[in-house]
Amino acid sequence: MYDLPGYLAMMHDPVRVPAYRSALEQSVRPGDVVLDLGSGSGILSFFALACSAAHVYAIDTNPLVDIVRQLAARHGLSRRLTVVEGDARVLDLPPADVIVSDLRGALPLYRDGIDVVDKIRRRCLKPGGRMLPLADDIFVAPVACPGAHALVAGWRARWADVDYATVTRQAAQTVQKHALRAEQLLAPGQVAFRLDYLAPARTLEGTLHIEFSRPGFWDGLGAWFEATLSPGVRFSTAPEGPPTVYCQAVLPLYETIAVQAGDRAVVRVRVYGVLEGPIWLWSVQLERAARLIAHEEHATPSGTPISAQDVKCRRPDYTPPAYQEAAVDREILNLVDGQRTTGEIARHMAACFPERFGRWEAALGRVGAVVSRYRRGAA
Numbered sequence: 001m002y003d004l005p006g007y008l009a010m011m012h013d014p015v016r017v018p019a020y021r022s023a024l025e026q027s028v029r030p031g032d033v034v035l036d037l038g039s040g041s042g043i044l045s046f047f048a049l050a051c052s053a054a055h056v057y058a059i060d061t062n063p064l065v066d067i068v069r070q071l072a073a074r075h076g077l078s079r080r081l082t083v084v085e086g087d088a089r090v091l092d093l094p095p096a097d098v099i100v101s102d103l104r105g106a107l108p109l110y111r112d113g114i115d116v117v118d119k120i121r122r123r124c125l126k127p128g129g130r131m132l133p134l135a136d137d138i139f140v141a142p143v144a145c146p147g148a149h150a151l152v153a154g155w156r157a158r159w160a161d162v163d164y165a166t167v168t169r170q171a172a173q174t175v176q177k178h179a180l181r182a183e184q185l186l187a188p189g190q191v192a193f194r195l196d197y198l199a200p201a202r203t204l205e206g207t208l209h210i211e212f213s214r215p216g217f218w219d220g221l222g223a224w225f226e227a228t229l230s231p232g233v234r235f236s237t238a239p240e241g242p243p244t245v246y247c248q249a250v251l252p253l254y255e256t257i258a259v260q261a262g263d264r265a266v267v268r269v270r271v272y273g274v275l276e277g278p279i280w281l282w283s284v285q286l287e288r289a290a291r292l293i294a295h296e297e298h299a300t301p302s303g304t305p306i307s308a309q310d311v312k313c314r315r316p317d318y319t320p321p322a323y324q325e326a327a328v329d330r331e332i333l334n335l336v337d338g339q340r341t342t343g344e345i346a347r348h349m350a351a352c353f354p355e356r357f358g359r360w361e362a363a364l365g366r367v368g369a370v371v372s373r374y375r376r377g378a379a
């Protein structure tokens with residue numbers, strides 16, 4: 001979850017912020033209703049209000065969104081700005097002329113952000129309404145990045161006679177975040193694929209034919225994006241440009257490969273589950289003078305194994321034990337009926353589960369936690 005330093009860094013990004021401001025100036029018309037998905041500090045909501053939006057909804061799962069409510073009150077904007085805490089997908093939101101969001105991490109394919117934007121676009125965007133951003137082009141280039149290599153090779157360690165080296169295999173299946181500089185590129189970046197916010201594909205893929213422009217030590221694939229926020233308003237997170245809050249992503253190799261100028265590589269990058277939560281696959285084949293020098297395949301699921309216990313829980317013949325904590329939640333949920341107060345529910349819980357809670361005040365926290373889960377839509 002984002003914290004205040006995270007929002008501060010986003011707010012002061014000298015590349016992103018002016019671009020979003022220009023795009024909102026271009027897209028918001030007087031009288032518009034604007035949805036700010038994942039409003040964070042509220043910076044984009046306040047830009048939209050400054051563009052004469054009639055009403056802005058600042059929506060965020062993070063309780064810190066309350067600072068937006070306080071700022072709106074202090075500046076006499078409360079009648080034009082509604083702050084809603086919760087997962088945008090389960091909230092009752094009005095039809096909108098403009099939907100603005102920035103749910104990206106180092107890359108736009110970050111957790112379930114694309115699913116959030118897509119669901120709200122389908123449900124709330126009025127015909128002729130405007131989306132910001134419109135598209136992100138994902139660029140990929142071979143890079144020298146000792147920091148990326150260290151996160152893999154660092155596992156070649158021995159402690160108390162235990163050899164950790166086998167973990168390197170797993171460590172090389174994770175998308176890392178690094179701040180790359182132009183001189184780390186071993187060949188120019190190429191567009192691997194485009195993410196279209198108006199019609200996001202479930203799978204994105206690109207095959208790049210690379211010729212190394214200089215010798216160096218190849219540690220992985222650097223990846224960044226160029227955003228098209230609105231027609232003609234773009235910004236880039238390329239290593240050649242000014243640094244941004246996003247930095248860049250690196251898809252690591254198993255081993256550092258010494259490359260020569262003129263070496264050729266075929267690089268394939270695929271992303272499955274664009275909406276639900278991205279799964280990355282990358283492969284590289286390096287050739288020198290028509291001879292295959294290296295061939296690697298990577299996939300993020302191999303870096304994050306599913307717990308064997310969780311797999312067991314999903315088997316149709318598995319009988320879960322009668323957990324006492326599940327009985328507690330079940331009873332609370334039975335009592336949440338739109339009539340009873342949390343105090344009444346807590347008193348009932350203390351009477352039903354005296355060993356668990358003792359006094360009714362002790363049950364209040366648990367009732368509040370269960371209710372909050374559903375209020376936020378995060379259950």
Ligand SMILES: C[S@@+](CC[C@H](N)C(=O)[O-])C[C@H]1O[C@@H](n2cnc3c(N)ncnc32)[C@H](O)[C@@H]1O
Nearest residue numbers: 002010038039040059060061062087088102116
């Ligand atoms: C990268 S921050 C952007 C903050 C702000 N819009 C800005 O431009 O500075 C993304 C925000 O989206 C919020 N978020 C993520 N998923 C969400 C969801 N399903 N519904 C509402 N907000 C969400 C996060 O809590 C976070 O505050």
